[in-house]
Amino acid sequence: MPELVKVHHPLIELTKVRIREFLRQGEALFWVFGFPILLTLALGIAFRNTGPEKVVVTVEDGAKNSADVFAALSASPDLKVNHLPADEAAHQLRIGKTTLLVQAGDNGAYIYRYDPTRPESRAARLAVDDALQRHRGRVDPAASRDEKVTEPGSRYVDFLLPGLLGLNMMGSSMWGLGFGLVDMRQKRLLKRLAATPMRRSHFLLSFMLSRLIFLVLELGIVLGFARLTFGVQMRGSWIALIVVSLFGSFCFTSVGLLVASRARTLEGVSGWMNLFMMPMWLLSGTFFSYSRFPDFTLPLIRVLPLTALNDALRSVISEGAGLANNNLELAVLAAWSVLCFIFALRLFRWQ
Amino acid sequence: MPAILCQSLIKKYGSLTAVNGLDLRVESGECFGLLGPNGAGKTTTVEILEGLTPPDGGTVELLGAQWSRGRDTEADRALQERLGIQLQETQFSEKMTVEETLCMFRSFFRHGHGVDETIARVSLEEKRHDRVGQLSGGQKQRLAVACALVNSPDLLFLDEPTTGLDPQARLNLWEVVAEFRKGGGTVLLTTHYMEEAERLCDRVAIMDHGQVIALGSPEELIASLGANQVIEFSVDGKLQQDAAAKLPGVHELIAREAGFLLTVEQTQVTLPALFAEIERQGLHLTALTTHRATLEDVFVKLTGRVLRDA
DSSP, X not given: OOOOOOOOOHHHHHHHHHHHHXXXXXXXXXXXXXXXXXXXXXXXXHTOOOSSOOEEEEXXXXXXXXXXXXXXXXXXXXXXXXEEOHHHHHHHHHTTSOSEEEEEOTTSOEEEEOOTTSHHHHHHHHHHHHHHHHXXXXXXXXXXXXXXXXXXXXXXXXXXXXXXXXXXXXXXXXHHHHHHHHHHHHTTHHHHHHTSSOOXXXXXXXXXXXXXXXXXXXXXXXXXXXXXXHOOOOOSOHHHHHHHHHXXXXXXHXXXXXXXXXXXXXXXXXXXXXXXXXHHHHHSSSSSOGGGSOGGGHHHHHTSHHHHHHHHHHHHHTTOOOGGGGHHHHHHHHHHHHHHHHHHHHHOOOO | OOSEEEEEEEEEETTEEEEEEEEEEEOTTOEEEEEOOTTSSHHHHHHHHTTSSOOSEEEEEETTBOOXXXXXXXXXXXXXXXXXXXXXXXXXXXXXXXXXXXXXHHHTOSSOOOHHHHHHHTTXXXXXXXXXXXXXXXXXXXXXXXXXXXXXXXXXXXXXXTTTOOHHHHHHHHHHHHHHHHTTOEEEEEESOHHHHHHHOSEEEEEETTEEEEEEOHHHHHHTTSSSEEEEEEESSOOOHHHHHTSTTEEEEEEOSSSEEEEESOHHHHHHHHHHHHHHTTOOEEEEEEEEOOHHHHHHHHHSSOSOOO
């Protein structure tokens, strides 16, 4: 009989299976490609730059010169001023709708009530005091001039995008692998494969290889979208970006392998995945900088794989840094990859 | 050299002994059946033979080779090259087509049939581009057997290959097995269908509680009943068994959980006498069937239980 089908090397056949399974599964496509685009779009719009925002301050009604204070502050372009009765003003401050209360004292002094731990309240105090002092006739000894800079690169969306890429690489690597493996284990397909001369390493490598192919697509689609809609610039080299992404992808595939190495149910593996990923959603500087956390936690946060990946992606995309600037981050990713892979191979349950 | 030789096989799961000192010898070219109720240890035995489950005791020799205890060695792969394995309840990926699934399995083996030839062997030509999720139960099972045949194995393991299939699908699979045997291959089959064992197997081992309780060709085992007809009946009260056992033509009376079996030479001789005896004892029949003696009756005789309880 003439042979119609050509059979390739097992690694190629296994990788083809992984890719086909993925492409034939509509929901997975959305989570890998659609979701990061939607998230970028939503957050990019929510935090778009609409000119400098006005600071809301409230003048307390009651004192006889409160109307004068209100008029003086309303003249300032940086402030949005309310004029409210005392109890309502206090309420507005309490619920955070206003940053600062101004009371006009009887002796011509001003009293500012605000929460000093809120940065915008401190900024409001400076702006209000400045406006009132000038109104009362203060003369500044030196002239000053503002030069405003709002270039792409310093906006929130520029900060956000590399983090979203990192987050997405983590999610798609881990979910893709974890669910795939547990499903095959439940269907006893893993056991069936273990009964063939298939090499374990080929099987596990096929997961990594298929991830790499999607990685390139994922990077291209999300970066292209961000470029078109928000003008996000890619400052570093594509080679550096791909190398960093490879390290990240290998790392999370390896972690996913470990997490899914023994789980028998999808619920079980979901729980472990979330346990591992949730802290990094918050800690690893995806949506806000991790430098807000206390100093003593920073070394711990920096050895998390997502932190390392986000930092490296950010430095390549936003700062145009090369690989040499990211030795530490790449080392962290490599260490997680190797350790998890070794443990996963030892613990892996084929049935 | 036997195709399979195992001695004093033991496997325990906690306090449950699944396989309890099992000896088995399957000759090359033979079709050997492991027969028994669910939980008898058939699947555990087969998976030990296949190298998937390490035994707690005993030795296994397949085609003259042994499994190395450390997994994933070259020696194990060399042995796996020669085995065809169909596991109970393997579900192949529903999103792959028949052809893609077979290509993947074929790629694991150095030698074997072509994918096209294997598809033809199990008569799935028309379904080759269909996804596994669209196949019927019988077609899925034929695909499982195709994956076991794709490397042209010397020894084929089939674990309940026809459970849950309709009669036509079962016949199809039997033909595939018969075809494989024409090429000189050895088959180890587990089943709880008597007809399947009688049709396909040269010899069967009846298993219960992890042990072989009877061994021989289906004909020999049936002949061991001593008579080739069986009357199955039950009554609405307590039967005096001695009297029933002495009825004309009765070889043996076997009591089981519900009712009795009489092994007899000639049904037409014993039946009228049985009716008269039941009436004499003041009882009434609540069920009555007669059939040619089968392996099922052998199992009932040995254990007092029905084989196909599941």
